Amino acid sequence: MTFNKIISHWYRKNKRDLPWRKTRDPYRIWLSEIMLQQTRVEQGLPYYLKFVDHYPTIKHLADAPEDEVLKLWQGLGYYSRARNLHATARHVTYELNENFPSTYSEIIKLKGVGDYTASAIASICFDEATPVVDGNVYRVLARYFNVDIPINSTEGIKYFKQLATELIDREQPAEYNQAIMEFGARQCKPQSPDCGICPLNNSCGALAEKRIKELPVKIRKGKIRNRYFNYLVMTDKDSTLLEQRKQKDIWQSLYQFPLIEDARELEEKDIVSHNRFLELMGNREYDISLYNKEAIVHKLSHQHIHTRFWIVHLQGTLDNGIKSSRIKEYAVPVLIANFVEEYSF
């Protein structure tokens, strides 16, 4: 049997029962693919179910407020995916008259859709023989063909795309594309794959050369940046203050407490003399206390955010305050959600 027949055969025996495998509705396939970008199936699944429930059609999604979409997305990360998802839903609904594009070259024009996602949708929904090359596929091909070109180099991207193009089952691209990804996720796993039971173990190049552990090769990225966040949890009688992050930075469009960021850890005297603090307080009396003596370190893949929450009680009333009981209606970073969960207003 050929490589792709073995993969497809393995898939039919071993595939997981996942909700997006029961449909070819481009809306649902697109939704699932966006959610699964750099995201494990187990993490994305509950979000997919939530979205399909709230937004049964692309028009429902298009007609929702962006803040609502972001709230549903809260905790899934890479929030630009949610903003692009929403913008694309509006585009397809109102510019394309609810007709989801049906070819790779049209699909890839959509915001938030790149080569991988366009290939996935075109093949799964429309039987176009466009190969998907995601992290799973890189791993399976690098190992089976014993290739040590870095998968995230320009040469590697081109090489593996070409290889995948030669291998795709042109008769059943939808099944084959999903098969090789599932095979990578469940059989040819990143760590300790059980090669003893692999259907390709008698022809796998990396296994023969004992190079499973070193393949695929990936150029590692830069260092982690440390940032120091001081959140001002303003409280009067029963209100607090939230603001939206507008900068091109992490958590764009999400809400948070007023923030004082600095390149180092700040003391109380630094906070109370900071311009941002003074402008928030005006002439009002206040009472400030530090909620967490030890900074909470929120670890992201590319930065560590050392966070202190300062509780600021004040006498007067907050302008533009929101009832603290309504914080949960806003999309906030997990860091904030954890605090709100723990702190009793």
Add this chain to the structure above:
DNA sequence: AACGCGGGGGC
């Protein structure tokens, strides 16, 4: 070509 973008889980 390199970097920024989340959060969770495995070891």
Add this chain to the structure above:
DNA sequence: GCCCCAGCGTT
């Protein structure tokens, strides 16, 4: 602590 995950957009 480091790596990985059904990648994409920007610089």
